[in-house]
Amino acid sequence: MKRVFLFLALCVIGASADDFRYEPDWDSIRSRYQVPDWFRDAKFGIFIHWGPYAVPAYMSEKYAPGMYDPGWNKGDMNAFRHHQETYGDPSEFGYKDFIPMFKAEKFDAAAWARLFKKAGARYVVPVAEHHDGFAMYASKHTRWNVKNMGPKKDTMRLLADAVRAEGMKFGASSHFALNRIYYKTTEPDWDTNDPQYADLYWYPRDKDSKPDQEFLDLWWKRTTDIIDSYQPDLLWFDYGLDKPGWESVHKKILAYYYNQGLEWNKGVVFQDKNMKYHCFPEDVIVLDIERGRMSEIYKYPWQTDTSVGKISWGYIENEEYKTADYLLDELIDIVSKNGCLLLNIGPKADGTIPPEAEAILLSMGEWMNINGEALFDTRPWKIYGEGPTKVNKGHHSEKHNEDAGYKDIRFTAKDDVLYATALGWPKNGKFLIKSLAKKNPHESRRIKSVQFVSGKNHLRWKQTRKGLELNVRGKKPCEAAYVFKVEFM
Structure with missing residues (x-):
């Protein structure tokens, strides 16, 4: 009888260990989570900024707010003036009107994945939704999504399947937290003030206001939809999540995603910039540094995100491209300091990758075919x-x-x-x-x-x-x- 009780007790203990779930508490998360080896080994990934902002292909991926703001300049480029001259006043042609023009008619997910593989990438992270509010996936919580409008196909699903078929990890990024304060509503006749489009532009808000519960709930639904539908190996967040008013979701979303990783039986990676308020302890996530690096070896795995272009993240016609030489030096430096490089490209509205960006990726891939053993699957030495x-x-x-x-x-x-x-x-x-x-x-x-x-x-x-x-x-x-x-x- 004692043996029976002992056997049952051991079964209960074993079940408890197997049934572990993260609580929305830093200590709970810290007690179990480790950055998976696949990420520490990967070193190089591809970031993809692609959306309706590729249609005007002017100024930057932030053309959307720029076309409503006369004072928004990028160098000598002014999106408001360009929009007036090219498309008309925002009361006649708003950002929403670019969406039917965003057709992605030449998009080939398999060709993209083959290119990224040739470039040496081991993970791929497309933007699931940018600040503009247009979902680049088949969203269950907004009509403004790539399955219903524009391309009218789930480009995210196609890319996820193609990337995984090539043996790479698949991630997704969310920039939606800034949507509620992204667009100006200065003129009453602009479509940003029209209630029928509030589900794209959101309602007029003071730029310094905190998110209300309605927006927090929508953000939660959209973010967990991405997680549940596409099972990303990596989840990346822009700095809007660090702003005041978002404290209630930080522990909650981290625990939710890590628990899903347990369900999927795979190691997942959560990335945030922690730009100003440092909302996430850096031992429970992977810190991402935008267009910058560490100066020394960092004790935790980290990441740089930067772009092949110097001006924009999304495609623009007059981009200034970096050289493959410069980007390889950057990658090598980052890896020596315990980091990975997430390198962005901006495809055109038709779904083709600019030849300049493709040439850079292929050149980097040629170098890594010869020298990659010094990067992949390595760890930092005693000094960088x-x-x-x-x-x-x-x-x-x-x-x-x-x-x-x-x-x-x-x-x-x-x-x-x-x-x-x-x-x-x-x-x-x-x-x-x-x-x-x-x-x-x-x-x-x-x-x-x-x-x-x-x-x-x-x-x-x-x-x-x-x-x-x-x-x-x-x-x-x-x-x-x-x-x-x-x-x-």
């Missing part, structure tokens, strides 16, 4: 690197960063192997890694071997008191950066 070029820390700091050079070395580690990646090529092919000098403070073991990963060039090396001296013969074998694989005795 060395060199004269310093990186500014924090959101929107990338514009202050200088281009790196061959003296800038970044380190990653995998098992007992150290990878040292130089972010440039010296004319004479000679590199010096000072951090690996004899009797350096980081590694007491002697170097056994050094391999040149980036090409078949002949390599000579020696470890001296100055550092690890490397002499690579011949021309540089690739662009951007050069990887050395170091093993110790």
Whole structure:
């Protein structure tokens, strides 16, 4: 009889452990949650800003509020003036009128997924809904969605299936929290003041007001709809969720999503910018830094989100594109500091990816085909690197960063192997890694071997008191950066 009771007790204990559920409490979440290894291994993902704002293709993805605001400028671009001249006054042609023009007639989810795979991406995160209020998925809670209007097909489902078929993880981003204060309502005859369109533009509100319960409930329904319908491996939130008035949903949505991950039996990732109010403890989420980086190794996994373009996140006709060289240097630096890079592209309204963006992705993929072992599945070393070029820390700091050079070395580690990646090529092919000098403070073991990963060039090396001296013969074998694989005795 005692054995029966003991068996039943053990069954109850086992069931309790298996039935664990997160409570909307930081301690409960902290007690169990860990960032899954798939994310820590992934290093590189693709972000996609795509929506009706791709139709005017002017100024930025924030054309929507700009067309109602005479004072909204992006450099020398003014969306209000452009709209008046091109489409007419907002009383005659509002943002809603772009939606029928957003047809995505050339959208090919499988082609997108193949491109992202070739680029080296391991996860893909399309914008599920931007501040504009138009749902880029088959929403159950708004008529303004991609299944009912515009393309009239669930582009999110098509992309999710295609991405997963290529072996990549699929995420979704929500920017909807700012919808309620996104549009100006200055003129009474604008459609932003028409009650029949309030379910797109929301009701007139003071910009500094807090969300009322009606909007909080709508946000909850729309967000959990995305979670339940598409089972995203990663859920990304824009900074609107950090504003005052959203405190009641922070613990609740985190617990809800993590519990769904338990139901799906997979590790999920929740990302937030924590830009001003730091609403989420950074040991229970993945911190995202917009157009910026960390200056040192961060103790928790983190992420940079930036774009191939310098001006906009969505497609615009006069975009200024970054180079693949610059973006690879950025990726390498981020990975050396325990981060991942989520790189954005903005497709056109017809569903095609701009050739400039495609060329950048393919170029990055070519580099990673050769050198990817120094990035994927690695972890930070004892120091992130060395060199004269310093990186500014924090959101929107990338514009202050200088281009790196061959003296800038970044380190990653995998098992007992150290990878040292130089972010440039010296004319004479000679590199010096000072951090690996004899009797350096980081590694007491002697170097056994050094391999040149980036090409078949002949390599000579020696470890001296100055550092690890490397002499690579011949021309540089690739662009951007050069990887050395170091093993110790």
